[in-house]
Amino acid sequence: MKTLGITCILLATLACSSGEAREAALPPVTNVGVVDSILPLEEALRRFRRDLVETTALKGGAASRDELVRRFVRAVEIRDTTALRQMLLSRAEYAWLYYPTSTFSREPYYQMPQLNWLLNVASSEKGITRVVTRFGGRSLEYAGYECPEIARTDGGLSFRDGCVLSFEQAGALRRMRLFGSIIERDGQYKFYSYANDL
DSSP states (O other), rough: HHHHHHHHHHHHHHHHHHHHHHHHOOOOOOOOOOOOOOHHHHHHHHHTTOOOOSSSSSOOSSSSSSHHHHHHHHHHHHTHHHHHHHHHHHHIIIIIIIGGGGGGGGGSSOOOOOHHHHHHHHHHHHHHHHHHHHHTSSSSOOEEOOSSSSSSEEEEEEOOOOOEEEEEEETTTEEEEESSSSSEEEEEEEEEEEOOOO
């Protein structure tokens, strides 16, 4: 019953997007599997990693935060969903580099890996769909960005939460959170999610 309820909530969330927004969304995430909340953590993680290639580094991101943000802006401007997907933490990276030692793998914030991944995917796809629908296909007039000076660490990754993008719109400077946390590991940067203020 718990799994069915969670699935219904996720489907309802994703169904709220307009037809135009769905067209602009990232390519669908596949192989999400079934959430089984009664499995021991070790077994749940083993099943979650099934069919995933073990990874030891972030790939497809950027060598600096500045470069990552500039690539994000450009991808939104030209509606490049392939580039946007490449800059996002992958399922394999989540399974091998983040979750095993994250706060979600232990109490009091414990969540099964499949459930936590599904929730992250849902909020991320909702966020980037709205960004591409609203700002895609034209210049963002990018003017810079700001992130907190102090990063937090979780699951072997360094997080910069709440970064704000500055851009001009109708002659006025606007500041908005158009993407989620920026993560870093061994000098490589990606987005943890695309959850945002829209």
